[in-house]
Amino acid sequence: MTxxxxxxxxxxxxxxxxxxxxxxxxxxxxxxxxxxIGIFSGSFENGGTSALEINSLIYVSVLGALGFHExxxxxxxxxxxxxxxxxxxxxLFCFMCGIMSFVDAVIGNLLHRLLPxxxxxxxAAYGYDHFLANWLWLFTLYLLMCCLLYLIALVIHRIGxxxxxxxxxxxxxxIVLIAAFFRYVLPREAAGKVLEFLxxxxxxxxxxxxxxxxxxxxxxxxxxxxxxxxxxxIRGTELP
Amino acid sequence: xxxxxxxxxxxxxxxxxxLDHVSLSFEYxxxxxxxxxxxxxxxxxxxxxxxxxxxxxxxxxxxGIPAKENMRAHEKIFCMSEADLYDTSLKVKEHFKWIGxxxxxxxxxxxxxxxxxxxxxxxxxxxxxxxxxxxxFKLTAALALEVPYVIFDEPVLGLDANHRxxxxxxxxxxxxxxxxxxxxxxxLIEEVANLIEEVVLIDRGKVLVQENVGTLLxxxxxxxxxxxxxxxxxxxxxxxxxDEAGSLKAAYVLGDRTPLPKNSHLQISAMNLQKLFVKLxxxxxx
Numbered sequence: 313m314t315x316x317x318x319x320x321x322x323x324x325x326x327x328x329x330x331x332x333x334x335x336x337x338x339x340x341x342x343x344x345x346x347x348x349i350g351i352f353s354g355s356f357e358n359g360g361t362s363a364l365e366i367n368s369l370i371y372v373s374v375l376g377a378l379g380f381h382e383x384x385x386x387x388x389x390x391x392x393x394x395x396x397x398x399x400x401x402x403x404l405f406c407f408m409c410g411i412m413s414f415v416d417a418v419i420g421n422l423l424h425r426l427l428p429x430x431x432x433x434x435x436a437a438y439g440y441d442h443f444l445a446n447w448l449w450l451f452t453l454y455l456l457m458c459c460l461l462y463l464i465a466l467v468i469h470r471i472g473x474x475x476x477x478x479x480x481x482x483x484x485x486x487i488v489l490i491a492a493f494f495r496y497v498l499p500r501e502a503a504g505k506v507l508e509f510l511x512x513x514x515x516x517x518x519x520x521x522x523x524x525x526x527x528x529x530x531x532x533x534x535x536x537x538x539x540x541x542x543x544x545x546i547r548g549t550e551l552p
Numbered sequence: 553x554x555x556x557x558x559x560x561x562x563x564x565x566x567x568x569x570x571l572d573h574v575s576l577s578f579e580y581x582x583x584x585x586x587x588x589x590x591x592x593x594x595x596x597x598x599x600x601x602x603x604x605x606x607x608x609x610x611x612x613x614x615x616g617i618p619a620k621e622n623m624r625a626h627e628k629i630f631c632m633s634e635a636d637l638y639d640t641s642l643k644v645k646e647h648f649k650w651i652g653x654x655x656x657x658x659x660x661x662x663x664x665x666x667x668x669x670x671x672x673x674x675x676x677x678x679x680x681x682x683x684x685x686x687x688x689f690k691l692t693a694a695l696a697l698e699v700p701y702v703i704f705d706e707p708v709l710g711l712d713a714n715h716r717x718x719x720x721x722x723x724x725x726x727x728x729x730x731x732x733x734x735x736x737x738x739x740l741i742e743e744v745a746n747l748i749e750e751v752v753l754i755d756r757g758k759v760l761v762q763e764n765v766g767t768l769l770x771x772x773x774x775x776x777x778x779x780x781x782x783x784x785x786x787x788x789x790x791x792x793x794x795d796e797a798g799s800l801k802a803a804y805v806l807g808d809r810t811p812l813p814k815n816s817h818l819q820i821s822a823m824n825l826q827k828l829f830v831k832l833x834x835x836x837x838x
Contacts, residue, residue: 315626318653326639382639388604389637390654391630393621547621550605551637 316396323383323404327375331411338367362431364423365416365450372409372454376461380469385551394546402539405458413450417443438515438522445524452531459538466545469552554580554615556601556629556701556733561610563596563757570596572757573610578733580615580700585748585765585825586737589833593757594737595634598705602631614701627657632694634706636686640679644672644689651693663696666722670715684710691719695726703735708743716740720747745825755833765825772828773809776802777818785810785818793831804831 342361380401387397420432424440434446468476494503508518515526556578563571571593578584588594599605601612603619612619614628638647644667652660667674670688672681681689691707708716724747727734736744751768753761761768772792775782779801782794786803789810794803804823812818823831 315623315654318650321653322650326642385637386639389631389633390651391602391626392654393603393623395621396623548606551599551635 315392316399319387319392319396319400320403320407322387323400324407327404327408328411331408331415334368334371335415338364362429363433363436365420365433368412368416368450369454369457372405372412373457373461375408376405376458377465380462380465380546384546384549388551394549395543398543398546401462402459405455405462409451409454409458413447413454416450417447421446438524438527442524445528448525448528449531452528452535456531456535456538459535459542463538463542463545466542466549470545470549554700556619557613558597558601559611559613561597561600561607561612563593563600563605563607569757571600571607574754574757574759575610576752576759576762578701578735578752579750580733581731582733582749583727583747584733584735585741585744585751586703586735586754587741587751587829588737588754590739592754592833594754595705596757597754598631598633598703598735598737601703602629602633604631604633627655628699629701629703630655630694630697630699631703632690632705632707634709636678638678638690641677643675643677644681645674647678647689647693648674648696651697655697655699657698658693659696659698663692666692666695669718669722682710684712684715687711688715695722698730699732701733701735703737705737707736707738708740716743720744723747741826741829742824751825753829753832760832768828769822769825771808772804772806772823774802774804774821774823774827775818776800776821777816781816781818785813785816792828793834804828 342364345361383401383404384397387400388394392400416432417434420435421440421443423430424432424435432440432446434449438445438449440446467479471479494506498506512518513526513530515523517523558574558576561571561574562569574593574597586594586598596605600607601614601619603621603625606620614625617624617628619625619629642650645664648658648660648663648667651663652658664674667689670685670692672685672688672692676685678686678689687707687709688711691704694702694704694707708719711719720743723734736748738744745765748765751761751763751765752759763771775785777785777800779796779799782801782803786805790806792804792806794801796802804827809820812820
């Protein structure tokens with residue numbers, strides 16, 4: 313277990329140092345854009361942006377993809393098994409997503425109170441009354457993206473670039489087909505039931521109430537599914 | 553007995569058979585030269601031993617423990633690879649720190665001592681090192697690890713003559729103080745000829761020779777003279793290759809030396825490891 317602990321320490325310590333850099337750049341850009349809009353439009357009323365969590369979402373997604381490309385090589389060089397590498401990657405995802413979702417939840421709520429025109433992703437959909445649910449929602453969403461991108465990176469590595477492109481095209485086609493199926497084939501009543509189910513799993517219940525835990529649970533289940541897929545893929549992954 | 557045992561390992565890439573039912577052993581406490589031409593299958597076998605890729609069939613055991621996906625083998629083997637697998641953004645000293653945490657048997661002070669001898673700047677990031685110094689970093693890490701089996705895959709790649717000499721010197725000194733198994737996969741055969749005790753020669757995915765270096769060199773010799781006389785002498789012998797220039801011929805033979813015929817103008821001389829390697833791999837084996 314001490315080996316696993318040192319791997320997790322390596323993963324977290326070598327990745328965590330980029331978090332302050334990320335936030336420093338992100339907020340520097342936001343401030344710069346706000347100031348420029350203010351100067352050119354003559355008013356700061358309409359300046360600024362909303363849903364800054366999207367930047368973090370992109371950042372953790374990149375982390376998920378790089379989590380495989382960079383760390384797999386380094387850890388396999390140091391004699392670790394794929395199971396250990398996967399465990400360390402998931403620990404890193406939890407660590408990074410935990411910190412970043414907390415920061416984003418705090419800043420999102422703070423900004424909304426200071427600038428009521430600002431809306432965070434969670435706040436716009438569920439309101440600003442449940443900070444813990446906000447944090448949990450963001451954490452599971454970030455984790456889901458990490459696991460998804462980790463899985464995609466592994467699949468691309470295993471099947472190769474060309475085959476991956478074909479798989480991407482097929483998946484895109486399937487999405488279009490599903491959309492067409494819902495619109496033209498599925499009876500309106502059945503489509504309504506599916507939509508209702510999707511709203512329910514995102515916490516918007518049929519009786520008009522909001523369940524703040526359900527969306528996080530949905531994201532967590534999806535993250536586990538993608539994580540299980542990633543584990544199955546990494547078990548057979550070889551060094552290029 | 554303690555050893556890396558490779559049992560009937562096969563690995564294919566599409567239609568290409570990189571390793572074809574390979575079986576061999578690297579016994580504990582010996583220095584091996586692992587030789588083969590480009591694409592012979594050396595790196596493939598090393599990567600299978602190091603659990604970086606998987607064999608299609610067969611298995612690798614390290615002191616009886618399966619090497620595939622097994623953390624029990626972690627403290628037993630280390631492979632210094634030709635490929636750059638290290639985190640390029642980390643400084644050398646940071647790498648030493650992390651390797652020290654990953655391996656119980658890593659002597660970090662020894663690593664810094666070796667780095668100093670090579671004048672390796674430990675404050676530099678891996679990506680800022682020249683190709684030669686990247687190799688030096690990798691072999692420093694391998695030399696400072698006191699695991700029973702160390703594999704060097706092209707360890708002196710990009711190193712100048714002075715650094716290559718220093719590496720061989722440190723390797724031998726380390727081996728004297730701390731007996732273990734060292735496997736050196738290299739193209740620079742003559743440089744390691746005086747270092748290695750056993751030679752494993754692989755060609756086209758098959759093991760051609762696994763022999764003690766002395767025994768192998770004793771069993772190989774060259775016969776030079778007039779082509780007709782050479783052919784007559786070599787009749788019935790295991791000739792692994794020949795060179796011709798006009799009416800003169802040199803034949804390379806494996807096996808016992810028989811006396812030269814009376815009044816013969818033939819000359820017999822010993823073969824060096826490199827010549828033996830070239831001739832064996834030219835012919836595809838004995």
